[in-house]
Amino acid sequence: MRAADIMTTSLLTLSPDLPVATAARMLAERGVSGAPVLDKDGKLLGILTEGDLIRRLAAVTEKPRSWFLGLFGSAAAQADHYARSHGRLVRDVMTTAVETVGEDTPVEQVAALLEKRNIRRLPVVDREGRLVGIVSRADLLKVSLEAPPAAPAAASDAEIRRALSRAMREQPWIDAYFIFPEVQDGVVTIRGFCRSEEVKRGLRVLAEGIPGVREVRIETDPTPPVLLGAP
Known part of the structure; x- marks a missing residue:
């Protein structure tokens, strides 16, 4: 069985230029914990997750780092953290380091990736990088609940x-x-x-x-x- 056989294709997708507040409301209304972010051609840019939104909300209580301590950290990492925790658009807040699988990826490999990365979902993309579906832990659970295969022939x-x-x-x-x-x-x-x-x-x-x-x-x-x- 392949990823294409079990993936969910009816998806909520987001534009990178969508305001974060609007995206958060859309996630809440659909009752989902994350949604893929696509460009105008349908190519995957990232995923906006509830973790991204919580990080941004928690940033309200963060105290500014001192100029002296900032000297000992990576400027790029500090700037990235600031943008992701204070950004107003989805493109600034979303997770961009996204693991993906192809349509022909075996479900066993999908399950291994979900377990190894400790993530809830994997986007399924075609050869051009366009999103075609998502495989979640719930999709895999449905597979495991299906009728077991027929018993093999008796062995000596x-x-x-x-x-x-x-x-x-x-x-x-x-x-x-x-x-x-x-x-x-x-x-x-x-x-x-x-x-x-x-x-x-x-x-x-x-x-x-x-x-x-x-x-x-x-x-x-x-x-x-x-x-x-x-x-």
Whole structure:
């Protein structure tokens, strides 16, 4: 599935020359926390977010920095902060460092970017940089709530065992030398030594993700101190 398949296309968009007060009222009336800012050709210039508006509102209480302290800061950074916190037009207040994705970007990559950047939405642009939609966390949530894919064809116990062993070797948090999985009739039983409840849960989730597994049983014991390297 691609970004184009889940993106929202009915959007509130703003002009860079719009007064900030008007833009804030439009966001409030639509009940959205941000809107893309476009030039006359539909190309993305930035995004006006509620964070931008709150920054501007908070600036009312800021005290002017002393001339002496200003010598130790970047003049460009100080000027940018002043413009963004005192600007009257959207172009002066908006966020311009905006992460974007293309229409063919896989939804998994979109989700990873939202998580990595800790942001709520990603504009989707075409090859000319024109905005075509936005993918939000809510759009991804709708995808996750859709019916799960059909169960894969049943696998033999030997196939499950091999797949599980490969998956375990790929995870650094698994003490593979002390974990012994068994498979019978699609039921995975994991025995051996396990250092924590979190690792047990991870093992269960990992095993449940192997095609053909019908059930997972964790029958491990606490890892003895001698195996943990204790004196």
